[in-house]
Amino acid sequence: MTCFPDAPDVARRLLLKGALAGGLAGLGFAASGSFAFADVNAKDWPADAFKQKGEAETLKDLYGKAAEVSDKITLDAPEIAENGAVVPVSVASTLPNVTAISILVLENPNTLAAAYKIPEGTEPSVSNRLKMAKTSKVVAVVEAGGKLYSASKEVKVTVGGCGG
Amino acid sequence: MASTIRVRAVASGDSTEVQSLIQHPMDSGFVKDSKGELIPAHHIEVVTFEHGGKVVFTAYWGPAVSKDPYVKFKFKGGKKGDDLKVSWVDNKGASDSMVAKIQ
Numbered sequence: 001m002t003c004f005p006d007a008p009d010v011a012r013r014l015l016l017k018g019a020l021a022g023g024l025a026g027l028g029f030a031a032s033g034s035f036a037f038a039d040v041n042a043k044d045w046p047a048d049a050f051k052q053k054g055e056a057e058t059l060k061d062l063y064g065k066a067a068e069v070s071d072k073i074t075l076d077a078p079e080i081a082e083n084g085a086v087v088p089v090s091v092a093s094t095l096p097n098v099t100a101i102s103i104l105v106l107e108n109p110n111t112l113a114a115a116y117k118i119p120e121g122t123e124p125s126v127s128n129r130l131k132m133a134k135t136s137k138v139v140a141v142v143e144a145g146g147k148l149y150s151a152s153k154e155v156k157v158t159v160g161g162c163g164g
Numbered sequence: 165m166a167s168t169i170r171v172r173a174v175a176s177g178d179s180t181e182v183q184s185l186i187q188h189p190m191d192s193g194f195v196k197d198s199k200g201e202l203i204p205a206h207h208i209e210v211v212t213f214e215h216g217g218k219v220v221f222t223a224y225w226g227p228a229v230s231k232d233p234y235v236k237f238k239f240k241g242g243k244k245g246d247d248l249k250v251s252w253v254d255n256k257g258a259s260d261s262m263v264a265k266i267q
Contacts, residue, residue: 045209045255050226086230105228109194113228116237122220123179127236131192131228 050112055104055139058111062102063148067141070095070149075140077155081132084157090127091151095144098124107136132157171264173248180242180266182213182221185234186252192227207255208233214249215242215266242266 049062059067076090091101101124102115113130124142132138132155139152168187173180186208193205211223220239242248244266251261 045224050224090236108228109192110226110228112226114226115224117219117222117224119218119220121241122237122239125238127234128223129230129234131190131230133194 046115049115050110052111053109054111055106058104059141059148062112062115063100063141063143065148067148067150070142070151073140073142073149073151075138075151075153076127077138077153080156080158082158084132084134084159086129087132087155087157088127088129089138089140090125091140091142092123092125093142093144093149095124095142095149097145098142100143101126102141103128103130104139104141105130105132105136106139108133167262168260169250169252169262171248171250171262173242173264173266175242175244175246175266179238179240180215180248181236181238182248183234183236184211184213184250185232186211186260187232188252188254190225190227190229190231190233194227205255208252209255211235211250211252213237213239214251215239215246 046062049058052058052061056066059065072094074092077087081087089103091103098118100115100117103113104111105113114128116126118124135156137152138155139150141148141150170185171182173182188208189206190208191203191206193202195203197203205227207227207229208225211225212219213221221237223235225233246266247263248266249261249263251259253259
């Protein structure tokens, strides 16, 4: 079974140093469209979507539709992640009317890593840090104007989720 | 007890950049302990950020989000001195919240 290494406890130190802005890329996942995700104020965690395996199944569960590739999404992730426990990923988009962003790691045990709701007035830009079990394609999905768009990038993981 | 949440929200022009760190193990459910037994999944599910009574950002996290999760986003309308409320709940029903001032 795949495992994830423990992330080093760098977060607090980074904040204390006020150094968060530098060096941290973000992960972006776009999720939107399905009943669970339609209401921006819904508090429910989309449990089923987080159990899915595969991009198509995950998007179908989360949004009820498929995504088309777009060049208006910026997916920022390292080419090579030395530590699969902490992979910085950022997603931003120049698409209008973005309502959700989600991030998928296709080779993880469960494809969906994180999903974000972007209400009106919030910029379509998210940075976060994800665990990756092994080298994988990372997919950013952006819901904009009721449609789904995606961008992807291959991230090589040198020290995988199992710490060798 | 100290809050599990650290937030830095800085207003610049008409937009506010929010960075937050939450202390949480984010156990994936796939890792074994020293006795070879699986550590059950224990992760934050939902984080909400509220400003002026309105939710400005919601994060839905699975077990693949790194330990002590970090997230950054920007929203419009925040002013220096405004309150920003951050709340999270995990898959075991634990939760925490705090109110930070926008700088």
